[in-house]
Amino acid sequence: MTSENEAAVSAAVAKLYDTYPFPPEPLIDEPPPGYNWRWYWPTAYNFCTGRLPETEQVRILDAGCGSGVGTEYLVHLNPQAQVTGIDLSAGTLKVARERCQRSGADRVTFQNLSIYDVDQIAGQFDLINCVGVLHHMPDPIKGIQSLAAKVAPGGLLHIFVYAALGRWEISLMQEAIAMLQGENRGDYRDGVSVGRQLFEALPENNRIVKRDKERWALENHQDECFADMYVHPQEVDYTIDTLFELIDASGLEFVGFSNPQYWSLERLIAKAPDVMERAQKLDRRAQYRLIELLDPELTHYEFFLARPPLLCMDWSDDQRLLAAYPTLTPCLSGWPSRSFFNADYQLIQVSDSEYEFLQACEASAGKKETVADVLAKSPLELSEVRSLQSRQLILLEPSE
DSSP, X not given: OOOHHHHHHHHHHXXXXXXXXXXXXXXXXXXXXXXXXXXXXXHHHHHHHSSOOSOSOOEEEEETOTTSHXXXXXXXXXXXXXXXXXXXXXXXXXXXXXXXXXXXXXXXXXXXXXXXXXXXXXXXXXXXXXXSOGGGSSOHHHHHHHHHTTEEXXXXXXXXXXXXXXXXXXXXXXXXXXXXXXXXXXXXXXXXXXXXXXXHHSOTTXXXXXXXXXXXXXXXXXXXXXXXXXXXXXXXXXXXXXXXXXXXXXXXXXXXXSOTTTTOHHHHHTTOHHHHHHHHTSOHHHHHHHHHHHOTTOOXXXXXXXXSOOOXXXXXXXXXXXXXXXXXXXXXXXXXXXXEXXXXXXXXXXXXXXXXXXXXXXXXXXXXXXXXXXHHHSOOOHHHHHHHHHTTSEXXXXXX
8 A cells, every 4th residue: 555655755756757757868779789787687697696597588577667778678688588667657668668669679568557566467577677766765665575576486686776875975965956946846857957057156176066077977967867866856875784674674585786896805905904804703794884884985786686496506516517508698898809898898808718718618509518518629727617607707507
């Protein structure tokens, strides 16, 4: 049952996105460029389990799909999947439908539906994508619980929510604009106008201005992005402590953050062995909190939850690894080369032997060749094969 306050906030959010459909990426008459491995079922599943999924014929829900930018990728990256997109803004959904129609993403069904009402859709989903939505809901816990109920056993929920520490300057400007709008709050075009005037008037060395120029200026020249960032009627920014309150309320298992490099203690305090030893005695959540305190640049959390049983694979057994079927991940840019961009668009280099092994994996696609078969043509140490798998450069399918 939706309360009057929830209904009012949801209506205000819908009005914002009817006024400024978001994200404002241009519509194109071809598949979108690049990739996001979190939206490609095999790589997302591999990240969470260490193995390829048993099938790519899955159901995917884009919860709070907005103008369909993520939905379009979900359809094109997962050609065997059934994709559904829902959003509470009818105006934004109109853009999403046109976007997917123009790019040929025709295996998608859209519904003008709140996440609170996702139970109106029959069945469960293998992958639910919820990016940039829960933090704009009047009751995020109710929202995540609604989504959790739709995750199939062994399925994944991918979430993106805002982090408070890295968005501190944004929150200050949001409050300032709201104060100056007064009774005009809710007139989003007026809010954008007030915000633009503030940025023009503030000194160049102002902390809010400097932060915007450093991180957001390329996006915020578009009114849609500016409104979403500075004039939003509802926003909840999280810290690790409040984030895990949200996660615990879902009843699902926390699998991990999809940017594990940020969550490395070694990255920050490896040069202080005594401090490192103390930090390693903290429980995992306290370690996460310590990391964000020491490096408060993080503007959002992006992570996976799962409904058990999740079939995770341990590749420490040599015979199991040798019998597995390797596949070159499709989420690479600049391949084939010894220097290319990985799934996170980070430039990496591989050795000559790793390059030959990756080429052999690519050539063996569809032939059901095992790691042992590929090693016969391009020898590597098994530890190097494990390294390629852990870096998501190859995906492994168990033979049993």
